[in-house]
Amino acid sequence: MKKIIFCAFLVTCQMSYAEPVVSVKTTYYKVTGSTPNAIRKDMNKKRSGKYDAYTNWNVTWRFNTAKNKNKDCEIKDIKVALDIKFILPQWKADRSVGDDLKEHWNNYYTALIDHENQHKDIAIEMAHEIEEVLNELGATKDCNYLKKTANDTANKVLKDYKRKQNDFDKDTNHGINDGAVFP
8 A cells, every 4th residue: 555655646746747849841842853963953943042951940938937835936837849841852763864863862862861850859859958947947936037037048958959950060061971962
């Protein structure tokens, strides 16, 4: 009987974290060509910006504050949302294209997707960290102070992860070092 009561106590005392809500969408731009140079020329013409692919993300957070039984202000109902949008090239080989070009494209595309997925993973890690730091803020007497502290803390995490995204691109040369280069 004591074990059951002890286990129930542990379950109810653990802080519960809601998972950030993550939505992922992919937009493709169609690429044509039957030679590597023709594909590259078409990609350069149709891509948005100077990179073949792009991962755009936007994180938001919301929370409420409420007075507890000690009349201290606490954060409640934290909701973190992360919207991720991939912009990727899409090439479909016609029958005249040789297997070497198809293989070269597939290798490039696999490396490109891997690179963009790592950007996604960094963003998801950021959303989790924002949720975690907001959950860890202690109670204060002043709700306005707590709101400001919470937003400042989340914005610091956001700034740190923007730097991590940029550092990742610098370290990988925007994926080129990992094979995301065509032709």
